[in-house]
Amino acid sequence: MISTYNLEDIANKLNISLKDLNKAFKKGILREYEYKDIKLLTFKKEFKHLEKGTVIFLNENLDVVRGYPKTYRAITLYPTIKNHFVDKVAIEEKLNGYNIRVVKVNDKYVALTRSGYICPFTTKKINKYLDLNILDDYPNYMLCGEMIGKNNPYTPFYYEEVEKEYENLGFYIFDIKEKETNNSLPVKERLSLLEKYNLPHTKPIKIVDKDIAHEEIKNIILELDKKGREGVVIKDLDMTVPPLKYTTHFIHCKDLEEAFTFFFDLGVDFIFSRVVREGFMAYEFNDEDLDKRAYDIGKSIIFPMVESIKKVANNERVTEDIELIFDSEEDLDEYLEFMRKMRMVIKIKKIERINTSEGEKLKVLIGKVYNKTNDKILAYLNGTVWSE
Secondary structure (H helix, E strand, C coil): CHHHCCHHHHHHHHCCCHHHHHHHHHCCCEEEEEECCEEEEEECCCECCECCCCEEECCCCCCEECCCCCCEECCCCCCHHHHHCCCEEEEEEECCCEEEEEEEECCEEEEEECCCCECHHHHHHHHHHCCCCHHHHCCCEEEEEEEEECCCCCCCECCHHHECCCCECEEEEEEEEECCCCCECCHHHHHHHHHHCCCCECCEEEEEECCCHHHHHHHHHHHHHHCCCCEEEEEECCCCCCCEEEECHHHHHHHHHHHHHHHHHHHHHHHHHHHHHHHHHHHHCCCCCHHHHHHHHHHHHHHHHHHHHHHHHCCCCCEEEEEEEECCHHHHHHHHHHHHHCCCCEEEEEEEEEEECCEEEEEEEEEEECHHHHHHHHHHHCCCCCCC
16 A cells, blocks of 8 residues: 555655654654545654644545644642643533544545544444534544543443434533644633534633642632542643643542452553542542541452452353444444454444434444453463462
């Protein structure tokens, strides 16, 4: 495929040298990928000035879509916010889902994952649920947002605001960027444009001076925690300063609970950062009930771990179960093939045909298998000794 394109043109479009382009190929950082008739290259890791998930479409224009940059976290609200931002800040809710960039390419609207792949499931859903005329008028933009809801394949989490007749799923836009530069629209310009095109989007809970933002955010975080929500993103109004995120006690516990269900696969990566966040949060919020906070964290670790051990001991496989809705068997097969390409081990647990006002749909219960957790639990139950 690549041989039909001028590598020097690709390097120039990416603003890197031909030598660096070849190096990225050789190291496996840059890989070819195809979705139906759309051919592209995707960066598996950050490379030079290019973010992980940056793609270049192998079409006549060699369209580039930059990867969504990492959002850094405020461990303390004060003085971090005061030091980081220039003036006023917008405080928006952070939704618990998966990051997607929606772009128009080859006269089609596609949804790119954080890693730079076109997800067939998400692409079909955004085409079904959203009127994307905005990308006809502004083809140089990408819509950056969060796919949320219980019926999503990566981060299932119920949100009442995306409840539909037969599916809990929706896309909320939190940023509009220029595809090739990664420059964001200012907050007010973004809000105005999304209102004009009637697209679902996150809105500021408050806009406040940076010097008092930490006190406002404390109150907001406490309310979001009570509601079982994820947290906030703090943004410069002109989007010239990178945003920061801050999350709730609830979501720290939820993350640990999910990670320690599959503790040999995910536990180490999750525990330290969540515990550190909790420690600084307890200090800054003048938490008087440290016993409860410690109990919540411990419960989130031990309870799911023991439950997984019990399941394996009873000859069950520990799986992450997700329930997805497909319009057809063809859509299901396409998603399963995509997951196989992503090297995810999955098993179909149940398929149910449901009648809706749009016709028959498939409700599919899919189990994601974490082999290391299952295999190691079984080995230790059978007497294998721990080697450190």
